[in-house]
Amino acid sequence: MSDTKKACNSSCNDGVLLRMGLNDNKAGMQGLDKEKINKIIMEATKGSRFYENELKKDKQVNQRIEKMMQLKEKITTQQLLKAQLQVDKLVVELEQSRNLSNTIVHIDMDAFYAAVEMRDKPELKEKPIAVGSMSMLVREILAEYDPNFMPMGLDEAYLNITEHLEERLNWPENRRRFFFNREGTTENDKNDINMSAKFNESGCSSSPVLFEDSTPLINDHPEQSDQLVENSVVFGTSAEEVVKEIRFRIEQKTQLTASAGIAPNTLLAKMCSDCNKPNGQCRIVPERQAILDFLKDLPIRKVPGIGKVTEKMLKALGIVTCSELYQQRALLSLLFSEASWRNFLDISLGLGSTHLEKDGERKSMSTERTFSEMNTAEDQYSMCRELCRDLAQDLQKEGLKGKTVTLKLKNVSFEVKTRASSVLSSVSTEEEIFAVAKDLLGTEIDSVAPHPLRIRLMGVRVSGFLSEEERKYQQKSITSFLKSGKEIGVLRLQPGKSNKDYFRNKSEASTTGSFFDKKRAARQLNGENPSLNKSVGKQLFHDRKSSANFVEETKKVTDLQDSSDVRKIFTCPVCFEDQSSNSLEELNRHIDLCLGWTLVKDTMEINKNYDSGENTCNFLPQYKNENVDECQKNKPDQLAGADQSASTSGNSVSNSTEKFTQMTSDKPHRERQPSNLSDIARNMCMKQCLLPKRISQDSQDHFEKTEHTEENSSSCFFESKEDSVLVCPVCNSEQKTTSLVSFNRHVDVCLNKGLIQELTEKKDFPTKTSNMENSNRVGALSRGQQCTNTSQGTKRSGLTTSQSASKKAKSSNSKRTIEMFFK
DNA sequence: GCGGATCAC
DNA sequence: TATGGTGATCCGC
Numbered sequence: 141m142s143d144t145k146k147a148c149n150s151s152c153n154d155g156v157l158l159r160m161g162l163n164d165n166k167a168g169m170q171g172l173d174k175e176k177i178n179k180i181i182m183e184a185t186k187g188s189r190f191y192e193n194e195l196k197k198d199k200q201v202n203q204r205i206e207k208m209m210q211l212k213e214k215i216t217t218q219q220l221l222k223a224q225l226q227v228d229k230l231v232v233e234l235e236q237s238r239n240l241s242n243t244i245v246h247i248d249m250d251a252f253y254a255a256v257e258m259r260d261k262p263e264l265k266e267k268p269i270a271v272g273s274m275s276m277l278v279r280e281i282l283a284e285y286d287p288n289f290m291p292m293g294l295d296e297a298y299l300n301i302t303e304h305l306e307e308r309l310n311w312p313e314n315r316r317r318f319f320f321n322r323e324g325t326t327e328n329d330k331n332d333i334n335m336s337a338k339f340n341e342s343g344c345s346s347s348p349v350l351f352e353d354s355t356p357l358i359n360d361h362p363e364q365s366d367q368l369v370e371n372s373v374v375f376g377t378s379a380e381e382v383v384k385e386i387r388f389r390i391e392q393k394t395q396l397t398a399s400a401g402i403a404p405n406t407l408l409a410k411m412c413s414d415c416n417k418p419n420g421q422c423r424i425v426p427e428r429q430a431i432l433d434f435l436k437d438l439p440i441r442k443v444p445g446i447g448k449v450t451e452k453m454l455k456a457l458g459i460v461t462c463s464e465l466y467q468q469r470a471l472l473s474l475l476f477s478e479a480s481w482r483n484f485l486d487i488s489l490g491l492g493s494t495h496l497e498k499d500g501e502r503k504s505m506s507t508e509r510t511f512s513e514m515n516t517a518e519d520q521y522s523m524c525r526e527l528c529r530d531l532a533q534d535l536q537k538e539g540l541k542g543k544t545v546t547l548k549l550k551n552v553s554f555e556v557k558t559r560a561s562s563v564l565s566s567v568s569t570e571e572e573i574f575a576v577a578k579d580l581l582g583t584e585i586d587s588v589a590p591h592p593l594r595i596r597l598m599g600v601r602v603s604g605f606l607s608e609e610e611r612k613y614q615q616k617s618i619t620s621f622l623k624s625g626k627e628i629g630v631l632r633l634q635p636g637k638s639n640k641d642y643f644r645n646k647s648e649a650s651t652t653g654s655f656f657d658k659k660r661a662a663r664q665l666n667g668e669n670p671s672l673n674k675s676v677g678k679q680l681f682h683d684r685k686s687s688a689n690f691v692e693e694t695k696k697v698t699d700l701q702d703s704s705d706v707r708k709i710f711t712c713p714v715c716f717e718d719q720s721s722n723s724l725e726e727l728n729r730h731i732d733l734c735l736g737w738t739l740v741k742d743t744m745e746i747n748k749n750y751d752s753g754e755n756t757c758n759f760l761p762q763y764k765n766e767n768v769d770e771c772q773k774n775k776p777d778q779l780a781g782a783d784q785s786a787s788t789s790g791n792s793v794s795n796s797t798e799k800f801t802q803m804t805s806d807k808p809h810r811e812r813q814p815s816n817l818s819d820i821a822r823n824m825c826m827k828q829c830l831l832p833k834r835i836s837q838d839s840q841d842h843f844e845k846t847e848h849t850e851e852n853s854s855s856c857f858f859e860s861k862e863d864s865v866l867v868c869p870v871c872n873s874e875q876k877t878t879s880l881v882s883f884n885r886h887v888d889v890c891l892n893k894g895l896i897q898e899l900t901e902k903k904d905f906p907t908k909t910s911n912m913e914n915s916n917r918v919g920a921l922s923r924g925q926q927c928t929n930t931s932q933g934t935k936r937s938g939l940t941t942s943q944s945a946s947k948k949a950k951s952s953n954s955k956r957t958i959e960m961f962f963k
Numbered sequence: 964g965c966g967g968a969t970c971a972c
Numbered sequence: 973t974a975t976g977g978t979g980a981t982c983c984g985c
Contacts, residue, residue, distance in 0.1 A: 190974060200968090293972050447970045477983070503980065510976060544964080560965055599977085604964095 193554035201449055205456045208475055212457070215474055224470035227485065231469070234489055239404070240426035242302045242494045243379050246401040246409035247282070247386065249295035250418035281389050285382065290496045298406055298496050301382055308377050318385065319372045321392045383421050407492025408434070410444055424490075431490035435462035443487050462488050501607060505540060506548075507531045508599025513552050515592040517585050524581050527600040528574040540605050541566030545576035548599035549584060556597075559584060566606060573602060 278297070282289045286299040308316075375385035383400045390398050401413025402423035408431060412422040424434050439460055441451045457475075459465055465472070466488035472481040486492070507530045514520055524547070535541070545567065546560040559580040567573050577600050585593045 194973090197968090296972080445970070449969060479982070504978090506978060508977060546965090556967080558966060562964065597976090601979090603979095 189553050201452060205453055208453060209456065211475055212471070215471070219474060220470055223473045227469045227473050227481075230482075230485065231489070234485070234491060235428075238428065238489075238491060239494045240428070242300055242404055243305055243426070244403055244406050244409040244494070244496075245285075245299040245301055245379075245383055245386070246403075246406065246413040247297045247299065247383075247390075248399045248401075248413045248417070249390075250397045250399055280393065281386065285386060286496075288496060288498075290499075298409065299386075300496050301379065305377070305379060305382065308382065311377070313374055316376070316381075316385070317372050317374045318388060318392070380421070380423055383423075387419075387421065404431070405490075405492030405494045406496070407444070407487070408490055409492075411438065411442055414442060432463075435488065435490050438462045440465055440487070445483065446487075462490075502538070502540070502605065504542070504601055504603035504605075505531065505534055505538070506546075506599055506601030507534065508548055508597060510550075510597045513594055513596055514598075515594045517593070520581060520585065520593065520595065520598065521578060523598050524577050524600065525570070525574050527598060528577055529570045531600050531602060532568060532570040532573055535568045535602060540602070541568040542602035543567070543604035543606075544602065545573055545580070546599075546601040546603065547577050547580040547584070548597070548601065549581075549593075549595050550597035552594045552596050554596070557584070562604060566604075567602065573600065 278289065278291060282297055282299055285301050285304045289297055289299040291297045373388065375381045375388070379402050383402055387398050387400060390396065397419035399413050399417045399419060400421040401409040401411065401415070402421065403409040403412055404424070404426040408424050412424050412434065416422040424430055440446050440454055440462055443462070446454075454460070454465070457468060457471065459468055465484050469481070469485055469488065472484050475481075476484070507527050509523070509527065511523070514523065543564065543566050544560055544562040546558050548556065548558045550556045561576050561580055563576060567576065
């Protein structure tokens with residue numbers, strides 16, 4: 141039937157086109173018809189353009205896959221064995237930190253939009269409408285079970301009901317009794333509630349018993365009227381019952397059904413909320429084996445974060461299910477980026493976030509619009525301005541200012557381009573944003589000239605928002621700084637370039653605090669890049685794109701210079717001492733000197749700390765030494781170990797009969813620090829110390845092993861410390877000092893660890909656990925994205941454990957740097 | 964920091 | 973297969 145229909149449609153369309161072509165010169169054709177046909181052709185053309193673009197994208201993916209397969213071919217058995225050991229070591233760690241103590245619930249409204257539409261049909265209009273969004277159900281229902289529940293967009297939410305479950309045990313029955321809302325309840329609703337068989341029928345394999353202590357409609361109060369009992373339902377105290385109760389209440393309130401998943405972490409909860417849709421629920425009991433059973437045959441595509449492309453790439457490697465993902469872990473660690481394969485590993489072990497993270501700060505805001513082909517510059521600039529205006533409004537609603545403006549264009553062939561430009565002073569108004577965006581647009585228009593730029597979409601985004609902390613500091617510093625009137629003290633000119641270059645065209649609106657922006661930018665640069673040796677000042681204006689802002693500053697300088705030719709007193713932004721000079725060059729020289737000096741000073745300080753061994757940030761060199769010792773110690777065994785493993789690991793990729801064996805640590809590791817650096821150190825240890833003992837204990841098929849290890853102390857590192865103790869925010873170690881000065885010094889030292897590293901000539905410090913270069917890897921997406929739970933609606937469930945370390949360290953760094961500067 | 968790409972909702 | 977908008981993240985430069 142449908143085939144026939146398709147064929148018919150297709151031939152009809154062809155017919156239309158054919159007729160159009162044949163009838164092109166047909167006299168008497170109505171204008172209207174012509175227009176209609178043109179439109180059809182247009183649509184067809186658009187469609188084919190779209191389709192061609194899809195093909196193109198598909199080709200690109202295929203090329204990626206090809207590249208990956210070539211890379212795979214080059215992998216030697218040795219490499220694979222080595223990788224296997226490393227990954228398995230990690231598996232042990234991950235297993236040890238597996239946390240099954242939380243009960244996370246994922247609620248997902250069934251076919252939300254369609255359902256709302258259906259429900260809001262005129263004939264249903266009379267009924268009370270309660271649903272607005274998940275955040276409303278927040279307030280109304282979900283918060284009762286978890287005050288910190290996390291709405292994800294309009295139709296999803298996570299709850300951590302661990303505490304609720306404990307409390308609920310003591311609740312009297314009446315507190316668990318709910319009444320049917322006669323008005324809003326259909327017979328079906330009641331049947332669903334009453335007929336637990338309906339639920340059980342479609343129950344999840346990992347949790348066949350959904351309502352073990354369910355007591356719906358049990359008439360245990362004979363004195364009550366039948367009427368009352370008939371109209372109410374009592375829910376039990378188990379997790380399943382709680383979730384059933386939630387779903388019941390949601391439906392009573394909104395007339396919409398919801399599905400839910402219950403599991404020890406967010407990843408699993410989300411995945412299992414999907415397995416019993418619609419209007420169903422599923423639980424993965426908090427046991428390792430239950431988790432592995434659930435994952436065993438689960439297609440990877442069901443995993444949040446694994447999309448079409450990743451699925452295809454993994455499929456090319458013969459990976460379709462999550463257990464296969466585990467079996468191929470060694471290979472994956474060689475083919476994908478660290479973030480990706482670690483994510484894969486987490487997935488295959490069923491590890492996810494066990495607590496719901498608060499929303500992070502928004503990272504960007506954008507507006508974009510699709511339209512029919514637009515090809516005149518005039519229209520495009522005007523569209524650009526319109527978008528900037530809309531965006532500015534939205535930004536101002538949230539009081540946000542960003543430093544980066546990104547223009548997005550999609551041409552009529554559906555190719556997407558983004559062009560970004562960062563300015564040193566944050567922008568938020570229409571004019572400010574447009575000033576940047578129009579230049580970007582202009583460049584693109586120029587690039588295709590004399591042809592017109594033919595686009596079907598334009599978007600403008602602002603990102604690079606100041607954190608709240610930064611805003612606060614900026615405010616403070618600006619006011620005090622402006623009072624002192626010492627802007628000139630920080631101006632630096634880019635050497636070798638005529639100042640005139642900076643005075644061209646742009647007319648960026650001046651914003652306050654430009655100096656501090658620059659200083660912060662430079663500091664941040666240092667935070668991310670250990671090679672601070674370059675003059676910070678020189679880097680400040682190195683970026684061509686910063687010129688617009690520089691104009692403003694330079695103008696001030698020239699004005700000042702013009703107005704008075706006498707020597708000026710200024711304050712060096714590094715040493716904060718007054719300097720007297722009559723030229724910028726002199727000032728620059730001083731600043732360079734100053735920067736160099738502080739560098740040396742800091743380094744000396746650091747080295748001193750290493751020597752004394754008192755500072756807790758000294759774990760870096762000790763790790764290194766430890767590794768050397770360890771490696772030397774194990775060296776003789778390594779070869780033998782590798783050989784030995786060859787017999788097992790060689791076929792481990794396809795063989796799943798090997799048993800997962802709990803391995804104990806061969807040596808007492810130094811207490812782990814939750815910092816980025818300690819990760820690196822650990823990684824290095826992993827890389828350099830292949831302990832042969834483990835080779836014979838390949839942890840291949842953990843999917844068949846039920847071992848559950850108690851949580852060990854490794855999970856305690858992130859716990860908060862006592863208030864009375866100063867804890868370094870960088871290395872997270874307690875500082876014995878009570879002096880803020882020495883504490884601050886320690887923080888400075890920690891912040892400069894990258895620099896130290898370089899200065900101490902430990903350049904070959906490995907940062908990857910794998911021995912394959914990153915550049916060779918197949919770039920891949922990952923739920924590493926999901927490790928941050930960010931803004932409403934776009935967040936991804938995820939881990940806050942291993943993956944986020946670098947990100948956190950980074951953000952902590954950037955925040956610290958500005959504090960440090962104002963110290 | 965930029966640009967392309969992937970993913971979620 | 974013909975959705976578009978918003979936001980996030982990753983990877984390679």
